[in-house]
Amino acid sequence: MNQDWIRLFIGLTLMFLLTIVPVPWFLTVLRPSWVLLFLLYVQFYRSDCFNLLFVLIVGLLLDSILSAVMGEHIFALILTLWSAYPRMRRFALLSTGIQIFYIGIFSIIYCISLLLINRALNNFVPLNTIFLTTLANISIWPIFRLIAGEFYFSQRPKQDWMTF
């Protein structure tokens, strides 16, 4: 279990780094929501490591690192993960195309929550960020799932895979 949490911590650190790494201005709106994708992956594929306290802490750190209002990303993440909860058991069994469709839905929920909160706080967020960020998320999801799968499952002992 400790090894799992260490890997989770490393993965999360990497997601935070990818969130703030500087990119050319035209790629800024095409940046995927790395932390959201990571939490969705953990919720669907590693639900033993998933709990709300973990999400709250991640959301708090995301708010700090992006200099946003405290609670903004927590709200958006919780709302999105709650909408993803009914799909939790069967998501891993779905085909890649259906998974991409659902990731697109969850991404839209996440982006709209952030947009509404920012508009309520009189912060300007262009509407096209919803579509562009969702496009980036659904494009990256298959590769993300594969790489995360290699990282989180490749170290398991062989006999686990042999068990029926």
Add this chain to the structure above:
Amino acid sequence: MVISSQLNKDRVHNPKQANLFRQSKRQVIIGFVLSLMFAVCLMFLDIHYQSFHVIRGTCRLFVAPLQYAVDYPVRLFDWVSALIQSRKKLVDDNIQLRYQQTVLESKMQQLLSIQEENSHLKQLLLTSSNARVKTMAAQILAVDANLARQFVILNKGKRDGVFVGQPVLDAKGVMGQIIDVGYLTSTVLLISDPKCAVPIRNNRTGERGILVGTQDTEALSVINLPSTSDIAAGDLLVTSGLGRLYPEGYPVGRVKSVTRTPGDEFIKVLVSPIAMLTRNRLVLLVWPDKQERMMTYQIEKRIDKMRKLI
């Protein structure tokens, strides 16, 4: 390649994963609802209570190493690029910089004498003279922040004496103000953010106004200027010193265009900022001198007293 059914087998035979599914639906819904309410309360507290910024500062302490980790490779890349630049380009840059330095030094001599004369004139008028202000150089970390706001992150924080509301300048003019301070880093709200307002004065006519951001780093706007204002393209706008936030006399922007619509009470003025808001790495943090701080404190005390009377 990992097939999703294999992952599912692994999950089903792990008893710890089955625990989550044993939780009743009601417990899960209560958990999510409470978390959402917590998030909303957190947003409310952060916006309305200044003392909540202590928690934000503590969180920033944990994320500061990540910001530095992103910044160092960018700085390393810049350093390596500078190392492999052609010798001819370096010699040309050197000559140009020396020429600029000579021109600036001669202008500085003129400005010093004008400053001295200004100080004498103010003494004659029995007003306080501009005392020297303390400054500190800071570096902008190469970190992308929130899309919705115009922020940059500096590598100076509470340990360096940075405080909320502190003005930030660059070599050419006003950049913004500090809105959040952590122990190691701080956040600067740029003047191009719609929530940033700078009290300005037209250097040519002396007319005062408020400059606000438009989310565009190349265009700012002067608001509520009456249609009878004497302002033209090319006018230099400097800080007026009103509000006692920005020191007086620092360049902010140059008027790009003035649009007068017949029948409208106010005119639309677009201003291009003088500071290099997106192309800068070094900035200057300014501390007001003791006299200025005392005066600001007395003014704020008076305003509070008047508010209580009302």
